[in-house]
Structure formats: C-alpha cells, structure tokens
C-alpha cells in the first residue's frame with residue numbers, strides 16, 4: 001500500500017441529513033387551498049394567505065400537526081407540551097411574504113431515532129429534531145438556467161404545502177447507510193399514512209458531509225470537537241435515494257482528495273448536478289444569524305401536550321415483520337416482502353386469515369407482487385381490485401381451478417385485460433374438468449394409444465407419463481394430474 005493510500009483510508013466520512021418530506025394533507029398548512037395541484041394550471045391553488053398578501057393571516061392546519069405528532073411517535077421523539085412557529089427571513093421570488101413560517105427553537109419533535117439495517121447490521125440513527133414548515137412556490141427558468149434564462153416564471157401552487165424537515169445527527173459513515181435510512185424513513189412515513197413517495201417532489205434532501213481523521217473515531221463515535229472542527233459542505237438539490245448515494249459518494253471522494261493534497265475543504269453550500277454527476281460550489285454557507293429568526297406573532301403558541309398519547313399509529317414495519325414470522329411461520333424473506341408496504345401487509349393478513357398462510361404468502365408475495373413488478377406496477381395500482389385477487393386464491397384453495405392455470409393464465413390476464421377471475425376462467429374454459437369428462441379422456445387415451453398400453457404392461461416407466469400427458473391435453477390442462485394418474489392405473493390394471 002502506498003503512503004497516499006494509507007492516508008486516504010485513514011479519513012472517515014461523516015454525514016448528517018436534513019430531509020424535507022411533504023405531509024399528505026388535503027389543504028395547505030396555513031390556508032384552505034387544496035394541496036392536490038399535480039396537473040393543474042400554475043397559480044390556480046392560491047389565496048391571499050399563501051400569496052403573502054399584506055394583512056392576510058395564517059390559520060394552522062390541525063391535520064398537519066397530527067401528522068407531525070404521529071411521526072414523532074414513530075421515531076420515538078419527545079413532543080414538547082408547547083411548541084411555536086418562527087419566521088425565517090430571506091428574499092426570493094418563490095417566497096412572496098419575504099419569510100418562511102417554520103419552527104426554530106421549539107420544534108414539534110426532538111431527540112428521536114430510527115433503526116436501519118445496513119449490510120445485515122442494525123444501526124441506530126439519531127434524529128436531532130423534526131419540525132413543521134411551509135413549502136415555498138416553484139420557479140421555472142425559461143430558455144436556460146438561472147443565469148442564462150430569458151425570463152423566469154413563478155408558480156405558487158406549492159406555496160404553503162406542509163413540509164416536515166427531519167434533521168439527523170451526523171451518524172452516517174457512508175453513502176450506503178444514507179440510502180438505507182431514506183428507504184426506511186419513507187417506509188415508516190408511508191405506514192403512518194402521512195406521506196406519498198410517488199408524489200412529485202415529496203422528498204428533498206440536503207446532506208452535510210465532512211471527512212475527519214480516522215483516529216478521531218472511537219468505536220464508531222466521534223467527539224463533538226472533531227465534528228465541530230471539521231469543515232463540512234452542505235449538498236443541496238438531492239431528490240432521490242439513488243441521487244443521495246451518488247452525490248455523497250462523489251462528495252466524499254472530492255473531500256478526501258482535497259485533504260490528501262493538503263488543501264482545506266471549504267465550508268460551503270454545493271449543488272448536486274444530477275446530469276453531470278458532480279457537486280458544484282454554490283455559495284459560502286449561510287449562517288443562522290443571516291435569517292433573523294423571530295417568533296411568528298400571527299400564530300399563537302401550539303399546545304400539543306397530550307397528543308402523543310391520544311393519537312394512534314399503526315404497527316410499524318419492523319414490528320410487523322417480526323410478528324409475521326412468528327404468527328404465520330414465514331421466512332425472513334417472505335415476511336420482508338409482505339411488509340414492504342402497509343397495503344401489501346394488510347392484504348396478506350386478509351387472505352391469510354381465511355386460507356392457509358403459506359398459500360396466501362405464495363399468492364401475495366410471489367405471484368401477485370411478482371406479476372405486478374414485472375409490469376412495473378405496485379399494489380396501489382390495483383387497490384380497488386384486491387377482492388378479485390382474493391377470489392382467485394379462494395378458487396385455488398377450493399380446487400375449482402389448477403394452480404398452474406391460476407398462475408399462468410388467470411392472474412396474468414386479470415392484470416393485462418383488467419378482467420375478474422370468473423370472466424377469464426369462462427373465456428379460457430379453465431374450470432376444472434368434471435369427473436365424466438376426465439373419465440372419457442382416460443378411456444380415449446387408452447383406446448388411441450395401444451402401443452403405450454402395451455409398453456405399460458411390459459413395465460416401461462415412461463408409458464404411464466405419456467398417457468397422463470395425453471389426458472391432460474384432451475382436458476385442456478383442467479384435470480388434476482394426480483387423479484388422472486390414479487384413474488389410468490385403475491383402468492390399465494383391470
């Protein structure tokens with residue numbers, strides 16, 4: 001190993017995240033405008049409050065606060081009895097008031113944690129705080145980038161959409177851990193029903209990264225001084241798990257290289273350029289004092305003393321996974337697939353409650369999820385058809401249709417044609433053949449294949465299989481191979 005390489009290896013990467021998630025509420029956080037703005041014309045979901053018109057007063061959306069408290073409960077955070085809102089002052093055209101209403105020294109959640117699994121190892125990531133705030137509007141530069149555009153358009157449809165900013169401790173030691181954390185965070189938020197990962201722009205990440213000398217790390221822990229001393233960069237504009245992993249791998253290498261060459265890492269804000277796959281310097285890092293925080297006088301203090309006890313949250317993914325293994329005797333892999341989203345887990349329990357849990361696991365985890373995945377679909381795309389899929393399992397459980405036909409024909413056509421199981425079965429003639437028809441086919445197979453019959457009597461193993469195949473063909477695959485086998489023997493041995 002070269003001297004340089006040793007030095008490189010000796011640097012530890014430290015990462016802390018500020019994750020913005022959109023809370024799923026019907027209306028914005030301080031006004032009654034709808035948050036369902038997806039394909040609507042710009043500036044059609046606005047009012048004096050979210051446009052920041054003088055004299056307009058904010059009214060806090062209770063649903064957003066409930067969501068925030070549920071998040072607090074899920075990450076085991078303290079939810080203080082009284083919290084408050086602050087104004088964060090800065091000027092930008094997407095922020096018509098000239099300040100953002102956010103929380104400062106009294107966030108709604110403090111000191112939480114989230115457990116993640118990275119390469120088979122469980123790690124706890126500290127969550128310093130999580131607070132409520134409003135989203136600004138969105139800006140579109142026409143005909144170029146911010147410095148070359150002919151003009152810029154502003155859309156205030158997003159302005160005032162409720163966000164939660166979740167700030168972690170600098171507990172990550174690599175980009176892969178960040179990715180695992182983001183996946184886990186989304187999973188928990190979706191279980192709580194407060195977040196939709198499919199919604200455009202619902203997750204935005206700012207990531208802080210520094211490198212510290214390896215000797216500063218003692219059994220995974222880094223001293224506060226070392227963290228304080230390390231110059232860190234804040235990488236903005238990350239909007240996906242994969243983007244986070246790429247941006248942070250790039251940034252870690254960039255900083256290590258700088259240190260290796262004896263250069264100081266500048267404390268600054270950098271921009272993740274997704275298309276070029278690099279981070280670029282934006283500005284020296286702004287400081288808290290630049291924002292002139294002060295109390296939002298138009299909103300009274302927020303008292304939520306007993307909300308954490310009162311609000312119910314569903315069983316969370318880790319606990320549910322464990323219970324599935326114990327209660328239904330599932331493998332770790334099956335339990336993990338079947339708890340991947342709350343809808344999948346709920347559907348599994350619905351089916352397993354009525355039929356055999358193993359049969360239910362095969363049908364939900366392997367067949368349904370497998371076929372959905374193959375079509376780039378998720379269970380949410382068939383949410384209103386779950387009753388039909390349950391009936392298909394019932395038809396298999398009751399022996400009304402063979403497993404093979406159910407899997408290879410009925411399920412696939414249900415997904416491709418949008419038909420219910422009965423329609424597909426009728427159309428394809430897949431109902432199990434009645435006894436008379438099977439007996440007829442057995443008789444015909446014997447009659448038409450005297451050579452095979454002779455071979456059977458001569459003790460040739462393959463002959464019986466051949467005859468079974470003939471019967472299956474005549475019944476269009478609708479007979480049960482086991483009973484065909486039995487029937488044939490009976491006849492041939494008569």
Ligand code: ADP
Pocket residue numbers: 014015016017018167168169170171208209210226227228230232288
């Ligand atoms: P600021 O006020 O500058 O935004 P904070 O103390 O609020 O700084 O921390 C912001 C984020 O930076 C947190 O997610 C925290 O975990 C992270 N952070 C703090 N120190 C470091 C460090 N040395 N390296 C990487 N991230 C850090």
Ligand code: MG
Pocket residue numbers: 018
């Ligand atoms: Mg900050």
Ligand code: ZN
Pocket residue numbers: 028031032033045046047048049050051160
């Ligand atoms: Zn409004």
